[in-house]
Amino acid sequence: MNNFEDKTPQEMRQLFRTEEVISPTSGLCDNYLQANLVILPEKLTFDFYNFCQINPKPCPLLEMTNIGSFEPKKMAKGADLRTDLPRYRIFRKGKLVEEVTNIKQYWQDDFVAFLIGCSFSFEAAMIENKLPVRHIEEGKNVPMYITDIPCQTAGYFSGNLVVSMRPLTTIQTIKAIEITSKFTKAHGSPIHFGDPQKIGIPDINNPDFGDAISIKNDEIPVFWACGVTPQLAIKNSKVELAITHAPGYMFITDIKAN
Amino acid sequence: MNNFEDKTPQEMRQLFRTEEVISPTSGLCDNYLQANLVILPEKLTFDFYNFCQINPKPCPLLEMTNIGSFEPKKMAKGADLRTDLPRYRIFRKGKLVEEVTNIKQYWQDDFVAFLIGCSFSFEAAMIENKLPVRHIEEGKNVPMYITDIPCQTAGYFSGNLVVSMRPLTTIQTIKAIEITSKFTKAHGSPIHFGDPQKIGIPDINNPDFGDAISIKNDEIPVFWACGVTPQLAIKNSKVELAITHAPGYMFITDIKAN
DSSP states (O other), rough: SSOOOOOOOOHHHHHHHTOOOOOOOOOTTTEEEEEEEEEEEEEEEEEHHHHHHOOOOTTEEEEEOOOOOOOOOOTTTTTTTSSSSSEEEETTTTTTEESSSSOOGGOOEEEEEEEEEEEEHHHHHHHTTTOOOHHHHOHHHOOOEEEEEOOOTEEEEEEEHHHEEEEEEEHHHHHHHHHHHHHHGOOOSEEEEEGGGGGTOTTTTSSBBBBBOOOOOOOOEEEEEEEEHHHHHHHHOSSSEEEETTTTTTTEEEEEOO | OSSSTTOOOOHHHHHHHHHHHOOOOSSSTTTTEEEEEEEEEEGGHHHHHHHHHHOTOOEEEEEOOOOOOOTTTTTTTOOOOOSSSSOEEEEEETTEEEESOOOGGGGGGTTTEEEEEHHHHHHHHHTTTTTOOOOHTOOOOEEEEEEEEEEBTTTBBBOEEEEEEEEEHHHHHHHHHHHTTTOOOGSSSEEESOOOGGOOOOTTOOOSSSSSOOTTTOOOEEEEEEETTTHHHHHHTTOOOEEEETTTTTTEEEOOOO
């Protein structure tokens, strides 16, 4: 899939910053926490912070920047959140209006950036334990689905849970639950396995975000809460302006995943 | 089921010693490790110790007594393994010949006793986390099944894995895996969930040991490695004389489960 296996988080962020590389970040910088990005005007931060607090499984909050600051001092000192992700999404009144590779021209002095844990963080641990991570094997973006499970509402922000899916055998599912339950800053253990319809997914081969991947005969789909959940809440909120990462194109932090 | 909820391990052992009480120990002395018992002549202990070492999931070894000693000094100082379990099984040449409530008349100076972790130890934690433990709810012994999964062989000792079963919903299964994976001295996480036939169990309503229990429509059977596994290995070994607890009638230790 790529030749970046020995790159540090700083080096990868530099490649994204110069736009030499624009790719999904799954499988990059093993063992480092990856993060979902949400940028909002300051007046909405109270509600959004609350939304994270009461929905910790999809929204494990890693860091909130100071007002107007694009440097996540705790997760990656010196990084620039306007440029260091490979791809961003611009939402106006809840509508996705554009995908861009940097957001310098959109930055506002009243912006606050939120970094939220991401399931890519535990994939290195899965691979170390000889568990398959199908979308990495197939060079694809992880498949993500909107479920019929409602999140807790906080002011402007409400919506259903979004999940990512990895197919595993029964034995592998048990092992994966053991492993990922330790990654509390990266969605932790799965929220469901088996029948997708039980959580409101009509067609496993037609994800709402990311790519469809193959599921073998002896495998079941296993579902983890996903950091794309807040993007759905932002759409529903119809806020004037919000910026997020593009699904699968995460911020790579300098912090080890566990 | 019983009125022993506030009894200490010492008090329960005393009730078993005097044979005032003869009952399965599931649900007794919450939070204390319970143990499977295996007693063998000294000449077989090397092989049996090895069997435990290479099959840690069914046989997490808690303690091995000195030759001729019936006191498990580490797990329950002052206890008497000849009397302090509610029910024992006597095996001669691998054949179950008798079930008794104490083994004073069988004790030999060359005996060594093994205490092996038991899944009852994590049931209190399951209940604390609002997970159902059906056989306790129904006042029954936990259902146990002989699978088609072979254990690693050690000298005289070989045989298939025995499992215990608790029915849970999908969400509860995930939670149960998280919780029980921490109980490494009590079989840890499950070895299988879902289709019983995949591990060689032809009829879930017909357990090899213990009682059949009800499985609700939205539940799947979840299987944990079981400390009855060594009893099967003892049967197969056809050793001259061996003594074990009766399935479900465990030794209650003074050690907290986690």
